[in-house]
Amino acid sequence: MYSLMKRILIGKPLKSQAAGEQKLSKIKALALLSSDALSSVAYGTEQILIVLSVVSAAAFWYSLPIAGCVLILLMALILSYRQIIYAYPEGGGAYVVSSRNLGEKPGLVAGGSLLVDYILTVAVSISAGTDAITSAFPALYPYHVLISIVLVILIMVLNLRGLTESASILAYPVYLFVISLLILIGVGGFKLLTGGVPPAPEHTAIGTHVPGITLFLLLKAFSSGCSALTGVEAISNTIPSFKKPAAQNAARTLLMMGGLLAVLFVGVTLLAFGFGISPKPEETVVSQIASDTFGRTFFYYVIQAVTALILILAANTGFSAFPLLAVNLAKDKYMPRMFTVRGDRLGYSNGIIFLGVASMLLIWLFDGKTEHLIPLYAVGVFIPFTLSQTGMCVKWIREKPQGWKAKMPINIVGALISFTVLMILILTKFHLVWPVFVFMPIVLLIFHSIKKHYLSVGEQLRLMNETEPVEIKGNVVIVPIAGVTRVVEQSVQYAKSLSEQVIAVHVSFDKEKDKKIEADWEKLNSGVRLVILHSSYRSLIHPLDKFLETVEAKANAHQYKVMVLVPQFIPKKRWHTILHNQSAFLLRFRLLWKRDIVVATLPYHFKK
Structure with missing residues (x-):
């Protein structure tokens, strides 16, 4: 049943040789990896x-x-x-x-920061898209x-089904969003240029000084x-997902994304000013522009629909970039x-x-409300922005490749602006972004603990020629039994094939029952000693x-x-498993932590 459901949901497993077929073309990659960046035009x-x-409104x-400044930073x-x-x-972006x-x-x-940011990307995008749905259908709000x-x-x-399949499906709504907004900007711009829109009475002329405006506010x-x-860095993290030449295709896709984002963002901003749009809690700026x-x-409803759809699909950028960064x-x-x-469909399914799972947990913890997540989301973006720009500056100074003097100013400008934005976010929204200073040390501690463990394991597994291997002369096999049955008989016979030193052990809770077990054991006549332990x-x-401690001490000498052979029932129907083997499971779990004891399982299959 499980295999059938998995096949229906995810599809047939792909051979490893088909990995090349799962690479992305520029057109599909633009849809798959740009949805987060392009969706940000909506807000x-x-x-x-x-x-x-x-x-x-005069400001x-x-x-x-x-x-214009945002555009400079984008460039x-x-x-x-x-x-x-x-x-x-090889990918990795800001981390590498x-x-x-x-x-x-x-x-x-x-x-x-990027890992957490991709989790936030999914949570924020899905929650924002859900808000758009519940705004259109208020009766659904209790189920948001x-x-x-x-x-x-x-x-x-969809992502578990593979890159090419998800990209093929997602391409349509993403490009529909782009085309719809380009039409909106074109028609709206034409109305502004031809005087089809009355001047906004509350707006002041460009360049007019407005009292109350401070540098801090700007x-x-x-x-x-x-x-x-947000989402600009995703392509640099996923270069291995592109068709060859991967780097060249990724660079061209990045330029296309940057061009589209610039046109849409500037177009929406110009229309908002030209139409005299003011932000309203009950209606988005894009909705007001489309309505006017x-x-x-x-x-109008097409634009609203594709906007809601791309806000939801923006989560896919996280699903594309997170696994490769991991x-x-x-x-x-x-x-x-x-x-x-890699999973069945050659994606990094884990x-x-x-x-x-992490994003669903975040949505549940924050009750699907995005206002407290967005500042964390922004900080999570600009930390790697700042570090990657600074890292490239260091690279040019250290390596001094051909043309580095022309490349250096780009990274210096990017590093300075990114750091400025990061500091402003922290200073102005510290009451919302303070969790960053809590979870980042925890994340770093987890990273270091994992590496410490892997290094320790590697050291213990490494072959050391100067040490003599410990000689093992044989086994002492312990067979735990709950009673005298056909399973026990089979287990004892198998244990005797492994060693001449076999001990059956029964842990007793009832002394009256012990007499019956002793009598049955004598009838079995297995030639194996039975030890009864009273609990x-x-x-x-x-x-x-x-x-076992007593046996182990003698065996080591x-x-x-020492081997513990645990009999285990294998029922014909899988749901019957919950009716058996609880003691065997607990016993195996406990024994696995004992350093010098081998734990083996002997299955006994029921026929009905």
């Missing part, structure tokens, strides 16, 4: 206007130069990450750049958390507008090795499942522990190994 301008509205003209990031793609074609140029700790800070979790599961299953508005840059451009017509960290022994294992407190494990 980037709005975040700027919300900050400026603290003064008055809205400042949104234009602020958008610096795109050019810088393009350089990162060519410099580090920071690790190799700034050191282990900055690299782990960048990697940890459930709807969000269902959407996460759907996108997770910087806060700028940092809020930089939320439109088309009225409440069919095309692979890079796991290769460096900072995350469990299971993240390097990373996909982990991300899905006054009805514990199966404690008396057996003491007995004669260079014998």
